[in-house]
Amino acid sequence: MQKRLIKYLAGYKIPVLASFALTLMVGAATVWQARFLSQAIAAVFIDQQSLAAVKNTVWLFFLTALLRMGSQWAGQSILYDISAKVKQTIRQQVTTCLQKLGPSYADQQQAGELKNSLTAGIERLDAFFSDYLPQLVTAVVIPVLVLIFIIPGDYLSALVFLLTAPLIPFFMMLIGDVARARTQRQWRALGRLNAFFSELLQGMVTVKILGCGEELAKKIRQVTDEFRTTTMGTLRIAFLSALVLELLSTLSIAIIAVQIGLRLLYGKIAYEQALFILILAPEFYQPLRRLGAQFHAGLESLAAARRLFAILDEKPPAHHGRIRPASSQESIVFEEVYYTYPGREASALQALSFRIEPGQKTALVGPSGAGKSTVIALLLRFIDPQRGDIFIGSQRLSGIDPELWRSGLTWAPQRPFLFQSTIADNIRLGDPQASLERVIQAAKQAHLHEHIEKMPRGYDSLIGERGVSLSGGQAQRLALARAFLKKASFIILDEPTSALDQESETAVARASAELIEGKTVLTIAHRLHTIEQYDQILFMEQGSISECGTHQALLRKQGRYAQYIHSAGAVV
Amino acid sequence: MNENLKRLFIQSLRYKWWMLLAALLGFLTAGSAIGLMMTSAYIISAAALHPSVAELQVAIVGVRFFGLSRAVFRYLERLVTHSVTLRLLAQFRIWFFTALAPLVPPQLAFLRSGDLLSRVTADVETLQNFYIRVLAPPLVSVLVTGFMAALYGVFAIKLGLIVFAFMFLATLAVPVLTAWMTHRIGGRRVDLESQIAILALDGVQGLADLTVFGRAKDHFKRLAQLHDEFIALTKKQKQIVALQESLVGVLMNAAVVAVFMTAAPYVEKGLVQGVYLAVVVLGVMAAFEVFLPLPGAVMHLREIVCAAKRLAEITDMQPPPIRDVMGAMMPVYDWDGPPKPDIGFADVTFSYGRSEPPLLQNFSLIIPPQGRVILTGPSGSGKSTLIKLLLRFHEVGQGTVYVQGRPGMQYDSDFMATRVSAAPQQLFFFSTSIRENMLLAKAEAAPADVIRVCEMVGVHETIAALPEGYETRMGEWGVQFSGGELRRLAIARALLADKPIFIFDEPIANLDAEQEERIWEVLAGLPRHKTVLVISHRLPKQGMEKWQVYRMEELQHYGKPEDSEKILSKKNL
Missing domain, CATH: 1.20.1560.10 (ABC transporter type 1, transmembrane domain)
Known part of the structure; x- marks a missing residue:
């Protein structure tokens, strides 16, 4: 995990080296500051000199301080810069990958969690690149530098430093493994907690209808308490490592102080040298202590990275073909197609075969769970057949470039997703370059124009937050408006299962009839008037087609279809 | 500060x-x-x-x-x-x-x-x-x-x-x-x-x-x-x-x-x-x-x-106020007696916005205790709105909504939810397990109760066939189940809630013929002392005698309040 993250730094060798050089500068300045200060104090205290005599040394001390603070800031600034660039790279990779994985992957995930990875998850990487990793370097550089300056003057103190320093990373690693596992658990708990909240609010109406608000308030307390328990469990251990580190450093300072104090007592060491070591002692341990503090944030960073890498490692379901689809007027043929959704035992499609000729209007009819939506998902290339093939003319669908394939078709789902943007932008999904005139034209064709006109800000009305919401029928018409704007030759429709209001019902019927004129059409149909007009009815049951023909022919046949229409009927 | x-x-x-x-x-x-x-x-x-x-x-x-x-x-x-x-x-x-x-x-x-x-x-x-x-x-x-x-x-x-x-x-x-x-x-x-x-x-x-x-x-x-x-x-x-x-x-x-x-x-x-x-x-x-x-x-x-x-x-938003509407009492019930399960709309006029035409106009409907009512009528005639009014999600413009013989305005929406078991058209399931979703309706329900209501609506077998059964998580938006299965789960959830009044909005949409009849039977067979209101396009094929059927048009009286009084007195048995 760490190695994989560090690889992202490969492109930034010069800035990384620059920040390393600045760290060295900080180390050197630290040592010189201690030298000047101990000189000045010793001169006044031991040699009884006047202030005027040491003034220059004091000013040198201050200048070195400025140098140290300046280098520290410059080094940190460079690191923030690198970290920002790496975050951009990873964001780019993850969003590209998400597009490749497509809707079938996104639907399996919790939207809130996935969104969190994309936003907060990427932000958390900062802790690794600009805090944890540099601290790891600093924790080596500064102590080594300090040692180099102490050894020539005082072997004994250097020995204390040398003996205590390695203990710190040792304890850190010892406790780190436990803490790492715990941190990941905590990150997952946080993800669940967030998902729980976003859902709670999405389902607020249901919560009110069921009257389970109090139950859920209790549940919030329970879930947050659980979260607190796991987090405190993590922290107790994560902080334990910091405790050990701090103990080591503070006790070492105490040992050094007592040890040089006693040697001073017997005149074995000069006061100036003793003070020099004492001033440096906290500087020696501080980077190691800070590392302990950053360690926890570093672990959180790694846990976030794990989720991001999990997305990157996911295999795209469709092997993306390169072939351009031949002419748009080709027959669509399903040959013995099988599909089973992951996690479900029963297969959604079983040896499904059918044929749609160019210009033909085909309706998929059948009970819920018959596999109608799966057919659409296959045609939209959200999923690929597990066995069998789909042919477009003579080409395999799996060999065709999915983007080019989709550019030749249009789709009006039952529940189109409404983006939190203006109505006009939502219609423009069909064609981003469309002028407002064309958008209005499409809305008129979809019989939605009048309704939009009535909104306070017309086509500029915002959907979503503090904006307008559309009824099911209106959303359906918006989907049709998108389809009108796109002008494709193959149209896939998914009629709403439930009844729309009367106005929408007629509007949708009229608009759909206009839309499909002269096009190849596949519709999941629930309406009698739709079915009656179509060239071909595919009656689906349990993942395959049990009857096929025109509405009239099938009714005459008095088979399963006739029975179904008779009993269930269509919505209208 | x-x-x-x-x-x-x-x-x-x-x-x-x-x-x-x-x-x-x-x-x-x-x-x-x-x-x-x-x-x-x-x-x-x-x-x-x-x-x-x-x-x-x-x-x-x-x-x-x-x-x-x-x-x-x-x-x-x-x-x-x-x-x-x-x-x-x-x-x-x-x-x-x-x-x-x-x-x-x-x-x-x-x-x-x-x-x-x-x-x-x-x-x-x-x-x-x-x-x-x-x-x-x-x-x-x-x-x-x-x-x-x-x-x-x-x-x-x-x-x-x-x-x-x-x-x-x-x-x-x-x-x-x-x-x-x-x-x-x-x-x-x-x-x-x-x-x-x-x-x-x-x-x-x-x-x-x-x-x-x-x-x-x-x-x-x-x-x-x-x-x-x-x-x-x-x-x-x-x-x-x-x-x-x-x-x-x-x-x-x-x-x-x-x-x-x-x-x-x-x-x-x-x-x-x-x-x-x-x-x-x-x-x-x-x-x-x-x-x-x-x-x-x-x-x-x-x-x-x-x-x-x-x-x-x-x-900082304020919930709708609870008002004491003393004037609007329904004549039929003894106010000091125990509350009786029923639903009443007296002369209700309602529209979603000031500029919108009224969806309900002088609408009156009284469902007596133990009533079994199917309400039918064209789409957009305001049937689904009735549930929202009963649960006090919206304020009625004119008239009074009664629940258990009391004007709804005297209570907040949370209290209403304790009287009414509703299965609305909009379905929402949390991405927790099926069992937990069911228990939202009644936290103390035993596992056997959950199975019983799922058996009643015919989804038990589907659930039992899943590898994790009732512990199966429902995907966000309930994507793992078909529309018909989700609808039946919503009905099962309302049955489990088991409050004095049941309301089902289009319970049989997305269902095949066999399932549809089964649901009708279940709804008609609810205990005698419950009041049941079903909003539906289609009527049951069998057992019609158990139901009283109203059409929306009959109940709306455009601009003639005296008619609604007549209805009130006529329909009150």
Whole structure:
């Protein structure tokens, strides 16, 4: 995990080296500051000199301080810069990958969690690149530098430093493994907690209808308490490592102080040298202590990275073909197609075969769970057949470039997703370059124009937050408006299962009839008037087609279809 | 003080003792570090004068004590501080949820968007930092400043004043400078953050639509543009904070120089013993560590104020008032007797907006106790609206809605939910297990009860066939189940809730013939003492005699209130 993250730094060798050089500068300045200060104090205290005599040394001390603070800031600034660039790279990779994985992957995930990875998850990487990793370097550089300056003057103190320093990373690693596992658990708990909240609010109406608000308030307390328990469990251990580190450093300072104090007592060491070591002692341990503090944030960073890498490692379901689809007027043929959704035992499609000729209007009819939506998902290339093939003319669908394939078709789902943007932008999904005139034209064709006109800000009305919401029928018409704007030759429709209001019902019927004129059409149909007009009815049951023909022919046949229409009927 | 900040403060006061304890521990930690350096400096300075070992004994014990106490206090401080943080998080979450609970769905409608997700998860999470990042650093800084000024004042008043001056600058001037330098960045960053959240969620949830229309690339490109700007601003902000931290370092060194320059002449003149020169200088160096988190606190304060402001927009909404409608009593019932299960609409006129034409006009319908009623009529005639009126999600314009013989306006929507078991058309299932989703209707229901209602509607076999049975998680939006299965689960959930009044909105949509008849049978077979209202396009094929059927048109009386009175008296048995 760490190695994989560090690889992202490969492109930034010069800035990384620059920040390393600045760290060295900080180390050197630290040592010189201690030298000047101990000189000045010793001169006044031991040699009884006047202030005027040491003034220059004091000013040198201050200048070195400025140098140290300046280098520290410059080094940190460079690191923030690198970290920002790496975050951009990873964001780019993850969003590209998400597009490749497509809707079938996104639907399996919790939207809130996935969104969190994309936003907060990427932000958390900062802790690794600009805090944890540099601290790891600093924790080596500064102590080594300090040692180099102490050894020539005082072997004994250097020995204390040398003996205590390695203990710190040792304890850190010892406790780190436990803490790492715990941190990941905590990150997952946080993800669940967030998902729980976003859902709670999405389902607020249901919560009110069921009257389970109090139950859920209790549940919030329970879930947050659980979260607190796991987090405190993590922290107790994560902080334990910091405790050990701090103990080591503070006790070492105490040992050094007592040890040089006693040697001073017997005149074995000069006061100036003793003070020099004492001033440096906290500087020696501080980077190691800070590392302990950053360690926890570093672990959180790694846990976030794990989720991001999990997305990157996911295999795209469709092997993306390169072939351009031949002419748009080709027959669509399903040959013995099988599909089973992951996690479900029963297969959604079983040896499904059918044929749609160019210009033909085909309706998929059948009970819920018959596999109608799966057919659409296959045609939209959200999923690929597990066995069998789909042919477009003579080409395999799996060999065709999915983007080019989709550019030749249009789709009006039952529940189109409404983006939190203006109505006009939502219609423009069909064609981003469309002028407002064309958008209005499409809305008129979809019989939605009048309704939009009535909104306070017309086509500029915002959907979503503090904006307008559309009824099911209106959303359906918006989907049709998108389809009108796109002008494709193959149209896939998914009629709403439930009844729309009367106005929408007629509007949708009229608009759909206009839309499909002269096009190849596949519709999941629930309406009698739709079915009656179509060239071909595919009656689906349990993942395959049990009857096929025109509405009239099938009714005459008095088979399963006739029975179904008779009993269930269509919505209208 | 900012109103929202004040509210936050009041919420936090619940844990004031915890917070004081944490601050005290923070002060003791800093104090130990200072003590360690000062006693160490004293030991070597005193030793340089070659006294007997005995004279150093106390200082040696002191050094060891501070060495230990610093680490221990720090550990305790961090534990207490984080525990306070998580307690505050729970506190703020529940506060937000309880503020939300009395609101009715029309008020909540606009919240069903991506921004809400960012609000509740991110904003409430931001609030949790209120103590650890905003209150704690200045609290500890002030304590340390006071302590150090007093301590140095003992050596010489002037030293005390110098130390106070530099620490005052670090406590106040540096944070103010930080606030000024980051003023513009902060606001824009918060804007960007919420826009990015919206785009990211739209991108995830609307990926199917984006993909089919070939717009996914553009969508994520727009996300990338905003995110790049956000990253750049974050970087700049962090660089400014780092600059301020270096500034604190410069102040510390300046303080060291000032203390030295002041103390040296005192030593020269013998006003201060020479042993203490190193002590006061090293003490100042150790003390400045507490001022380092202050520039960061400014950033956090700004974020928290923004988050609190956004949350307040939601929590400040008022639920519809509970009104005592004395005049509108239904004549049929004895008000002092036990409440009777029934539903009544007396002369109700309702429209969704002022400008919209009324959906219901002088609508009257009385369903007596134990009634079995099917309400049919064309789409858009307001059938589904009746449920929302009964649950008091909307205010009726005119007329009165009765539940169990009492005017609905006397109660809030939560009370109504305890009387009515409803299966509306809009279905929502949480991505928890099937069992947990069912138990929302009745928390104390036994597993056998859950199975019983699922058997009644014919989904038990489907569920039992799943590898994890009733423990199977339902995907977000319930994607794993077909529309018909979800609808039947919603019916089962309403059955489990088992309240005096049942209302089903289009319970048989998406169902095949066999399932449809089964549902009709179940609904007709509900216990005698329950009142059942079914809204449906289609009527049952068998057992019609069990039902009373009304058409919407019969019940609306455009502009003729006298008719509705007639209906009221006629229909009241």
